[in-house]
Amino acid sequence: MKKALSIILSLIMVLSLSVIAFAEEITGDGSSPEQTADSIVKTQTVNERGEDVTSFTVTYPAETTIPWGKTDAVDVAYTINSQLLFNKRLKVSVAKKDGEDAMKGSAGNDATLAYTLDGDVNVTTEEAAVSGLSKAATVAVAQDAWDAAPVDTYQSNLTFTVEVVSA
Amino acid sequence: MKKVLSLVLAMVMVLSLAVLAFAEDKTLPDAEGYTTGQSQILTSETTSEGKSAVSFEVKYPAQTTFDWNALVADAQVKYSAKTHLAYGNKLTVSVSSAKSKMTIDGNDKYGLAYTLKDDAAGSAPLKDLVLNEIDSAEKTVYVDIPQAQWDAAPVGQYSDTLTFTANVA
Numbered sequence: 001m002k003k004a005l006s007i008i009l010s011l012i013m014v015l016s017l018s019v020i021a022f023a024e025e026i027t028g029d030g031s032s033p034e035q036t037a038d039s040i041v042k043t044q045t046v047n048e049r050g051e052d053v054t055s056f057t058v059t060y061p062a063e064t065t066i067p068w069g070k071t072d073a074v075d076v077a078y079t080i081n082s083q084l085l086f087n088k089r090l091k092v093s094v095a096k097k098d099g100e101d102a103m104k105g106s107a108g109n110d111a112t113l114a115y116t117l118d119g120d121v122n123v124t125t126e127e128a129a130v131s132g133l134s135k136a137a138t139v140a141v142a143q144d145a146w147d148a149a150p151v152d153t154y155q156s157n158l159t160f161t162v163e164v165v166s167a
Numbered sequence: 168m169k170k171v172l173s174l175v176l177a178m179v180m181v182l183s184l185a186v187l188a189f190a191e192d193k194t195l196p197d198a199e200g201y202t203t204g205q206s207q208i209l210t211s212e213t214t215s216e217g218k219s220a221v222s223f224e225v226k227y228p229a230q231t232t233f234d235w236n237a238l239v240a241d242a243q244v245k246y247s248a249k250t251h252l253a254y255g256n257k258l259t260v261s262v263s264s265a266k267s268k269m270t271i272d273g274n275d276k277y278g279l280a281y282t283l284k285d286d287a288a289g290s291a292p293l294k295d296l297v298l299n300e301i302d303s304a305e306k307t308v309y310v311d312i313p314q315a316q317w318d319a320a321p322v323g324q325y326s327d328t329l330t331f332t333a334n335v336a
Contacts, residue, residue: 058204060204060206061206062206062207063206063207063208063209064206064207064208064209065209065210065211066208066209066210066211067210067211067213067214067215068210068211068212068213068214068220069214069215069220070214070215074208076206076208094206097205103208103209103210105254106254108254108255109254109255111254113210115208139208141210147251147301148301149301150251150252150253150254150255150256150300150301151212151219151220151221151251151252151253151254151300152210152212152253152254153209153210153211153212154209154210155207155208155209155210156207156208156209157205157206157207157208158205158206158207158208159203159204159205159206160203160204160205160206161201161202161203162201162202162203162204163201164201
């Protein structure tokens with residue numbers, strides 16, 4: 001009984017080791033001088049360490065300063081790089097931070113500075129892989145808003161949201 | 168016991184080998200999802216040309232002529248001021264007279280002594296004009312030349328200088 005069990009286990013191990021070695025083979029019986037068979041080569045979507053290789057970066061300014069009184073739109077430029085699965089796209093949206101409809105002055109200053117956010121505020125890449133795609137949201141303050149605000153440093157935050165979406 | 172252990176060890180070995188066999192079928196983690204970041208926008212207190220955004224103006228007459236014998240209600244010097252200052256600042260405009268006496272070409276032999284007042288009745292001394300950060304106002308300075316001064320002075324063209332001082336603080 002012991003012998004039989006040892007043999008069975010040994011066979012299981014040997015056959016298991018053979019899975020890779022004997023995945024494909026070409027056999028011939030001499031009737032044909034040439035035999036052909038295909039061997040598939042394919043890439044993986046993970047690297048050698050098994051890590052997901054899809055990646056993206058969106059580079060945007062930590063801070064954008066607007067000169068006092070400037071009514072022309074000011075660019076908040078950002079750059080997109082992505083290498084995603086073929087059927088994915090990168091969606092970048094820029095919005096006023098929740099609860100910050102206007103720029104606020106320094107402590108004690110109750111005045112606010114209204115502004116509009118426009119330009120490239122909703123961008124979806126046309127390809128899965130893009131390199132150095134330049135976009136710009138724009139911030140504009142109207143003359144009326146400048147006129148009504150005491151001179152101060154007013155500030156607010158823009159929220160960049162980056163999503164991987166299906167094409 | 169040994170049989171069971173042998174069986175378990177064999178199965179562990181087999182399953183370990185199977186990991187390699189099925190590695191290429193591993194499904195990538197779905198990258199669906201989102202991430203966010205903040206970008207700060209802020210205003211400068213200088214313009215695009217690098218000039219201070221703070222501004223104010225005080226407009227006053229270069230010259231004001233009173234009729235002979237004009238009393239306080241009719242001897243007025245009007246000026247205006249407008250501000251766009253930094254948060255928390257105020258503009259103070261004060262008006263003072265050089266000699267408190269109008270003379271003919273600076274000759275002190277004859278003169279019209281006067282005081283500056285805040286009202287047409289001449290009852291209140293002149294006060295400073297104070298404006299907030301964003302403000303505008305007009306103010307009248309009443310020049311009080313008592314009747315006795317007119318009566319004692321030879322007719323002529325008397326003059327003095329008023330100094331306007333604007334201070335932001």
